[in-house]
Amino acid sequence: MPAIRNRIRELRAAREMTQQQLADQVGVTRQTVIAMEQDKYSPSLETAFKVALALGVTLEQCFQYEPRGKR
Amino acid sequence: MALSYREKSLYASLLAELVVYSSYFVLRRQNSVDKVAAMILAIIVLQIVLQAIIALFSRNRVTDERDRLIELRGYRAGYLTFATLMVMGLALLWFHATFGHLPINNGKFGLHFLSVFFGMLVIADIVKTATQIVTYRRAL
Numbered sequence: 001m002p003a004i005r006n007r008i009r010e011l012r013a014a015r016e017m018t019q020q021q022l023a024d025q026v027g028v029t030r031q032t033v034i035a036m037e038q039d040k041y042s043p044s045l046e047t048a049f050k051v052a053l054a055l056g057v058t059l060e061q062c063f064q065y066e067p068r069g070k071r
Numbered sequence: 072m073a074l075s076y077r078e079k080s081l082y083a084s085l086l087a088e089l090v091v092y093s094s095y096f097v098l099r100r101q102n103s104v105d106k107v108a109a110m111i112l113a114i115i116v117l118q119i120v121l122q123a124i125i126a127l128f129s130r131n132r133v134t135d136e137r138d139r140l141i142e143l144r145g146y147r148a149g150y151l152t153f154a155t156l157m158v159m160g161l162a163l164l165w166f167h168a169t170f171g172h173l174p175i176n177n178g179k180f181g182l183h184f185l186s187v188f189f190g191m192l193v194i195a196d197i198v199k200t201a202t203q204i205v206t207y208r209r210a211l
Contacts, residue, residue, distance in 0.1 A: 028135040031075045031207075035137065040210035044136050 006063045009037040011055045025054040076129045077138045078207050083121035085200045087114055092193045104182070107189050141206045149199030156191040163187065 012022055019033045026033070026047060035041035036051070043051065052062040074082070091114045094106075126132065164184065 023133075027133070028137070029075045029077075029131070029133050031073065031078070032135050032137045035210040038210060041137055047136060 003068050004042040004063055004065055005039055006036060006051075008033070008051060008055070008062065011057060011062060012037075015055065017055075022051070022054055026050045075138070075207075076125070076132045077134055077141075078204070079125045079129065080122060081200055081204050081207070083125055084118065085197070085204060087117040087121055088193075088197050088200060091117060092197070096190075096193075104185065107185060141203050144206050145199045145203035148202035149195045152198040153191055153195035156194060157188075160187045160191055 008022075012019070019030050019037075023030045023033045027050065028043075028047060032041065032043075036043055048063055049059060052059045055062060091110055094110065164187065167183070
């Protein structure tokens with residue numbers, strides 16, 4: 001399991017936003033949004049901030065860090 | 072299977088590499104400088120044509136940080152393959168030269184040298200592209 005988890009899918013669905021719309025706002029491909037939602041890709045800090053901004057939440061509300069040893 | 076612009080481009084690259092380079096492996100006994108030059112020219116032309124077709128039919132041509140990360144992974148795999156093959160190739164050439172199968176003052180040595188190193192480049196290039204495709208399919 002990855003150390004960085006996110007709530008992108010849940011937050012995006014709540015805003016009735018498509019993956020493509022989020023991708024366009026953040027400036028990434030739809031495939032990257034899919035990879036992030038599936039927790040297969042941890043974005044850079046800059047992209048993480050852009051995602052949070054696009055979803056209208058803070059970084060902490062969107063991304064959570066769980067150290068590997070603590071699970 | 073939804074493919075991004077970069078993925079489509081990689082599949083086209085792999086296709087071009089396999090089509091053009093397969094002649095290198097299939098017809099390896101007739102290697103010559105002209106054949107290597109023709110293959111390099113063919114791969115450039117084929118790549119330009121295929122990439123132009125993909126660009127024409129791709130509405131969204133965005134590339135992002137994940138694309139760059141995957142590209143780097145591909146180059147790393149290609150470099151490691153090339154470095155490994157280089158050591159093996161040099162050892163092979165040394166073996167042939169030392170044990171008299173391929174005298175260094177023989178005209179064939181240059182061609183043999185060219186063939187071996189071109190083969191390494193071909194394999195490393197294919198490994199690079201294949202690694203990028205596999206990494207895309209695994210999401211990362």
